[in-house]
Structures are given as C-alpha cells and as structure tokens.
Amino acid sequence: xxxxxxxxxxxxxxxxLLTAGQELxxxxxxxxxxxxxxxxxxxxxxxAGADKVYLLKGISAWPESYAGVIDELLKKEQASVVLIGxxxxxxxxxxxxxxxxxxxxVTDALTVQxxxxxxxxxxxxxxGLAICTEVVSLPALVTIxxxxxxxxxxxxxxxxxITVEVTNEDxxxxxxNVCPIVREGADIATANRIVCVGRGLSKQEDMKLxxxxxxxxxxxxxxxxxxxxxxxxxxNDRYIGISGQKVKPELYIGMGIxxxxxxxxxxxxxxxxxxxxxxxxAPIFEAADYGIVGDLYEVVPLLTAALQKK
Amino acid sequence: MQKLLVCYKWVLDEQDIKxxxxxxxxxxxAKYKISDYDKNAIEEGALLAELHGISVEALTFGTDAVKxxxxxxxxxxxxxxxxxxxxxSEQADAFVTANVLAAAIKKLGQYDLILCGEGSADTYSQQxxxxxxxxxxxxxxxxxxxxxVADGKVIATRKLGDCIEEVTVTGPVVISxxxxxxxxxxxxxxxxxxxxxxPSEEVKVSELGIAAEALTAKVRAVSxxxxxxxxxxVVFKEAxxxxxxxxLVASLAQHVLEERGS
Numbered sequence: 001x002x003x004x005x006x007x008x009x010x011x012x013x014x015x016x017l018l019t020a021g022q023e024l025x026x027x028x029x030x031x032x033x034x035x036x037x038x039x040x041x042x043x044x045x046x047x048a049g050a051d052k053v054y055l056l057k058g059i060s061a062w063p064e065s066y067a068g069v070i071d072e073l074l075k076k077e078q079a080s081v082v083l084i085g086x087x088x089x090x091x092x093x094x095x096x097x098x099x100x101x102x103x104x105x106v107t108d109a110l111t112v113q114x115x116x117x118x119x120x121x122x123x124x125x126x127x128g129l130a131i132c133t134e135v136v137s138l139p140a141l142v143t144i145x146x147x148x149x150x151x152x153x154x155x156x157x158x159x160x161x162i163t164v165e166v167t168n169e170d171x172x173x174x175x176x177n178v179c180p181i182v183r184e185g186a187d188i189a190t191a192n193r194i195v196c197v198g199r200g201l202s203k204q205e206d207m208k209l210x211x212x213x214x215x216x217x218x219x220x221x222x223x224x225x226x227x228x229x230x231x232x233x234x235x236n237d238r239y240i241g242i243s244g245q246k247v248k249p250e251l252y253i254g255m256g257i258x259x260x261x262x263x264x265x266x267x268x269x270x271x272x273x274x275x276x277x278x279x280x281x282a283p284i285f286e287a288a289d290y291g292i293v294g295d296l297y298e299v300v301p302l303l304t305a306a307l308q309k310k
Numbered sequence: 311m312q313k314l315l316v317c318y319k320w321v322l323d324e325q326d327i328k329x330x331x332x333x334x335x336x337x338x339x340a341k342y343k344i345s346d347y348d349k350n351a352i353e354e355g356a357l358l359a360e361l362h363g364i365s366v367e368a369l370t371f372g373t374d375a376v377k378x379x380x381x382x383x384x385x386x387x388x389x390x391x392x393x394x395x396x397x398x399s400e401q402a403d404a405f406v407t408a409n410v411l412a413a414a415i416k417k418l419g420q421y422d423l424i425l426c427g428e429g430s431a432d433t434y435s436q437q438x439x440x441x442x443x444x445x446x447x448x449x450x451x452x453x454x455x456x457x458x459v460a461d462g463k464v465i466a467t468r469k470l471g472d473c474i475e476e477v478t479v480t481g482p483v484v485i486s487x488x489x490x491x492x493x494x495x496x497x498x499x500x501x502x503x504x505x506x507x508x509p510s511e512e513v514k515v516s517e518l519g520i521a522a523e524a525l526t527a528k529v530r531a532v533s534x535x536x537x538x539x540x541x542x543x544v545v546f547k548e549a550x551x552x553x554x555x556x557x558l559v560a561s562l563a564q565h566v567l568e569e570r571g572s
Contacts, residue, residue: 067444088470092452095404095437099444104405104528107435124537125433126324130335131537132433136529171480173449178475193566229490236469236490242434243347243489251566261324268539272565274558280545289542290561292554302555310559 002078002138003031006050007070007093008085009063010146011041015048017083017144018152020112022049024081027114034159035073037066046159048152053161058168062175063089065168067096073164075101079139081119083112086143098141105141106134112142127242128265145246181237186220188238193219194249194270196240198263199226200256200277200296204233209300213253216307222247224263240266253303255296259284276300311459314366315421316355316388317411317442318348320379321432329536342375344382347427349494350487354457355425356387357492362459365389369418369513371410372399384505385497391508392418396515403529404433408441410525413518415446423464424484428453439486451477452486 004021008014014034021032031051036042042055056069070093074082084094086108098105106112109121110131119140125132136142188194195214201207214221221238228239240247241263252270256277257263264287267273275288276299285291292299326340344352352368359366367390368383370376374395383391394414398406415421424446429436436452443450455474456467464479469488497505515525544561546554 064450067440088453091436092440092450095440096444096450098405098437099408099441102405102524104403105435105437106529107404107429107437120532125534126322126327126335127431127434129324129327129329129537130534132531133533133535134529134531140528170449174478176476176478178473180473181469181471225489230493243428251562264539272562273541274562285545286543287539287541289544290558291543291545292551292558293545293547294551294554299551299555302552303558306555306559310563 002080003033003051004028005033005035005074005077005079005082006045006084007035007082007090008087009037009089009093010085010087011036011038011044012151013085013087013090013146014041014045015151016146016149017085018045018048018050019149020083020144022152024112024114030080033077035070037063042161044154046161047154047157049157050159053159055161055163056166056168057163058166060168060170062173064092065170065173066166067093068100069166069168071097071100074139082139082141084141084143086145091143094141094143101139101141103139103141104136105143106136107143109142109144110148112144124265127260127262128268129261188220188222188240188247189245191220191247191249193217193251194222194247194253195219196222196224196252196254196257196267197227198224198254198257201227204231206297207233209297209304210255213255213300213304213307216304217251217253219251219253224257242266254284254288255300257284258282259287276303311358311362311422311462311464312364313419313421314355314359314364314423314425315415315418316348316351316366316368316425317438318352318368318370318379318383318427319345319430319432320370320372320376321345321430324431329538333535333538335534335536342378343431344379345427345431347429347431347489349386349427350489350491351425351427352383352386352388353492353494354487356495358423358457358459359387359389367392369411369414370394371396371402371407371414373397380510381502381505382497384508384510385501386495387501389508391510392513393510394513394515398515398525401527401530403527404435404437404441405528406525408438408445409520410515410518411438412442412445413520414513415442417513417518420482422482423459424482426484426486428486428488436486439484443484446482446484448482448484449479450484450486451479453488454485455488455491457485457487457491
C-alpha cells in the first residue's frame with residue numbers, strides 16, 4: 001500500500017520529519033512509516049506517532065551502507081513519498097536510493113505538500129538568489145534540512161516496530177578513524193547574536209576588533225567563506241553561507257562583507273541584520289535592516305564603545 | 311590507478327542574474343562559468359594526475375553552450391574533455407543528468423576514480439556523485455576534504471558537519487569533493503594557449519542508448535522567482551560616524567539589546 005516514509009540516521013531529525021509526514025497525511029490519508037537503524041530511534045519514533053517502524057539491523061554501522069537496503073524496502077512497500085533528513089549523510093543516502101528507484105529527488109526543500117497527486121516543493125537555487133517551486137512525480141523523494149519542522153511529541157501513539165535483519169556490508173569499503181569534530185567555542189548555528197567578519201578586515205591581527213565587538217554585545221564570531229577557507233583566520237565551521245552554516249540569530253552584525261548571495265542565504269533567518277562596509281553599493285545593504293557606510297576600522301571601535309556603555 | 315575522470319557543469323553565473331520588479335529572473339546578461347565547486351573537482355583531478363603521472367579526462371553534459379566551456383576546462387590541467395551538448399539538458403533534473411553521465415561513462419570505459427564537486431553552483435542538488443555511483447554500481451564517498459591514493463586503494467577523508475571519517479575503497483569509486491580540498495589554479499596565458507591544442511570529443515545522447523523515460527525529468531520547475539528579504543534597509547548617513555553609531559545603537563535598543571541577559 002502506498003505510504004509516506006521517513007528516514008534519518010539522526011533520530012532528532014527523524015522526529016522533525018515525522019511532523020512533516022503527519023502534515024502530508026492530512027491531505028492524503030496515507031500511513032506515515034519510519035525506517036530506523038538503531039533500537040533507540042525505532043522506540044522513540046514508534047512512540048512519536050509513526051504508524052509502522054522498520055528497524056533495519058545490519059552488521060555495518062556506517063549509515064550510508066543502508067542505502068541499498070532502504071531502496072529495496074521502499075520498492076517493496078510501494079512508497080509514494082520519502083522524506084529524508086538533509087544531513088550530509090542523509091543527502092548521500094537519498095541520492096543513491098533515488099537513483100536505484102529511478103525516482104526524482106528534491107534537495108533541501110523548504111516546504112513540501114501534495115498537489116494533484118504529485119509532490120510540490122520549494123527550494124533555493126542560484127546560491128539563494130531565487131526560490132524555485134518544483135513538482136515531483138511519485139514516488140517522490142525529498143530531503144528536508146534539520147530544524148525545518150518542530151519535533152513530533154512523544155505522546156502521540158505506539159506504532160508497530162518490525163525488525164529486519166539485513167545485509168549491508170560492502171567488502172570494497174572500509175571505514176576508519178571516525179572522529180567527532182571538536183568545536184572551538186559555541187555552535188554559531190544556534191547562537192543568539194553573531195558578529196560576522198568578511199574580507200574588509202585587512203589582516204589577522206585585526207581580529208581583535210571583531211573579538212571586542214563580540215564581547216561587548218555577547219555575540220559569537222562568524223565569518224564569510226573567504227576568511228576561513230582562503231585566509232584560515234577562523235575554523236571552517238565558522239563560515240556562513242550556502243555551503244557553510246545557516247544561522248538564525250536575533251542580531252547579526254556584518255562588517256567588511258560585500259554581501260554576495262552565497263553568504264546572504266545563510267543569514268536570511270536572522271531577525272535583525274546590521275551591515276558595516278565601505279562600499280555604499282555593496283549588496284549587503286540591500287539585505288540589511290540597518291547599515292553604516294564607512295571604514296570598519298573607524299566604525300567598529302565606536303560601536304564597541306557605545307555598546308560597552310549600555 | 312590508471313584513469314581519472316572529472317564531471318563538471320557549465321552554469322549561469324548567478325552574480326549576473328538580476329531580479330526584476332515582478333520578482334522574475336533576468337538571465338539575459340548572465341554569462342556562463344564552470345560551476346565553482348566543480349573547479350575544485352577539476353583541480354583535484356589535475357593534482358592527482360600530476361602526482362601519479364596518469365591522465366585525467368573530463369565529462370560534461372549541458373546544452374550546446376557547453377562547447378564554450380572546453381577551453382577553460384582544458385586550461386585547468388585536464389588532458390581531454392568529452393562533452394554532451396543536448397537540448398535534453400535544459401529540463402534535466404539530477405535523475406536525467408545522472409542517467410546521461412552514467413551511460414556516457416559506461417561507453418567511454420573504465421575509470422578508477424570519478425570526481426565531482428559537492429554540488430552545482432546553480433541548483434546545488436548535491437545528487438550527481440551518489441546517483442552516479444549507484445547507477446555504476448560502485449561505492450560513493452561524498453563530502454571529501456582529502457584524497458590519497460596508495461597501494462591501488464583510494465583513501466578519502468570525509469567531513470560531515472559533526473565528524474570526520476576516513477573511507478578506504480578498493481576498486482573504482484565516485485568521490486565528491488568539498489571546496490576546502492584545494493585552491494583551484496587560475497590558468498595563465500601558457501595554460502590557455504596549451505588548452506587550444508588539447509583534444510575534446512563530442513558524445514551524442516542518441517549514441518548512448520538511453521530510454522526516453524530515463525531522459526524525462528521527474529522534478530519539473532513550475533516557477534522560479536527572486537527570493538527577496540523584507541528588510542528595513544535603513545542606512546545612517548550622518549557626517550560623523552559617532553552619530554551613525556549612536557543612531558544604530560538606539561535602533562537596536564528597540565529590537566534586541568534590551569533582551570540582553572534575559
């Protein structure tokens with residue numbers, strides 16, 4: 001029987017997708033089922049309102065190794081819609097499954113709904129310059145970024161858990177040296193205030209200016225891609241943009257940032273955007289709530305001093 | 311390791327696309343470029359080829375305009391480019407693109423390593439590498455920040471947001487690379503001149519024996535609109551920066567600063 005299927009190797013993200021699945025269920029009356037690869041995730045999702053949870057148990061613990069098993073299960077179950085968490089591992093699995101099913105896949109959907117027996121999604125393209133509405137024929141796969149939907153609550157029900165022993169080893173592939181990345185400082189993705197620096201800063205020693213402003217307003221420090229990838233003045237997990245972090249702070253203060261679309265896409269969800277840059281024609285001022293045209297070396301110390309007084 | 315292949319996409323430069331008053335996209339003045347992320351894939355292919363003394367070829371699928379990419383691509387260290395220029399690419403989604411690329415690769419022969427960028431600069435679907443691997447029935451290693459080739463094996467270091475892991479693959483593999491893996495070269499006059507003498511070859515979709523259904527997109531765009539933010543766009547323009555800063559702080563006080571410590 002056709003159904004809505006959910007998969008993420010991250011059970012928190014899977015619970016967020018469950019909310020999206022329940023929304024779709026309202027318009028189609030199809031069951032909402034989950035594919036899990038850990039006992040803990042299967043329990044949590046069955047309790048959070050999934051109709052059915054398939055718990056896949058293979059020897060390899062590498063989440064990507066389940067792609068071949070997931071596509072067979074989805075084919076057998078005649079899945080009509082598959083929502084997959086748009087983590088990097090999830091995107092990898094989703095594309096492999098889509099290829100095997102010869103199905104369409106929308107990456108990083110912002111919205112997803114049934115329209116006329118197909119799935120309609122919106123997503124960004126051209127580095128965040130444009131929003132694209134797309135129609136996907138069924139079966140349709142969609143990846144949805146973490147935190148797009150609220151987590152389904154634990155109280156909703158007790159779905160059936162079906163455990164399936166699967167073969168997911170691949171003798172061609174060996175995984176080793178799995179190391180968690182230790183972040184230096186807080187995670188900017190969840191920071192409430194952010195001071196962000198771009199190439200307008202002329203040398204690394206001047207990071208002091210940025211640090212002082214950040215301290216004065218209780219903000220985390222972030223940067224554009226050039227500052228981390230080309231100059232290595234900050235770690236890569238500090239850069240904001242289409243291929244970096246997406247942030248949602250109450251306050252974002254950008255300095256020496258021209259505002260290329262690839263950067264601005266990462267700050268769209270900021271509540272207030274402040275821009276300081278010498279070039280009054282810089283696109284950042286079109287994306288900002290408040291702007292000061294001027295040399296950051298003059299403006300930033302003044303701003304730091306003013307904030308310290310408060 | 312004998313043969314390397316890099317896949318790249320020829321895309322509109324989004325910096326040239328203007329958003330009109332009705333939010334429609336004006337691509338009239340947009341020039342094409344090699345997708346930025348694919349420049350990293352080309353560079354990695356060129357570096358590996360130079361290091362191991364082997365050849366590196368490239369494959370691209372686009373409209374007829376893709377021919378314009380050849381000189382730029384070949385000046386970046388590639389030995390040869392196979393290009394597929396077909397109107398089918400205009401409506402192609404990742405499903406169609408991967409089907410065409412996979413069919414072409416099967417026709418061109420065995421490659422030990424196929425490199426892609428992590429996504430394209432226009433649609434950024436990030437699907438091509440894993441789809442290709444699934445269609446070719448070989449492993450994919452995505453989001454790679456370092457590649458080493460030793461003892462006939464490829465060792466790829468992946469970076470996945472919260473973790474780094476090493477994947478060792480025996481036999482052919484598709485790898486998508488992160489931008490941080492290298493800094494693409496800027497071709498000099500010598501490289502550009504040499505590119506003119508390097509070979510390129512057209513591959514026709516009609517020669518690849520692809521079923522019509524596999525050339526029909528599963529994902530169809532119904533609208534594309536400029537994505538504009540609703541922002542206040544207040545720029546303070548007093549002569550003295552101290553006055554501008556005072557006005558900024560006063561404005562922020564209304565919105566966010568009073569919440570400090572709460």
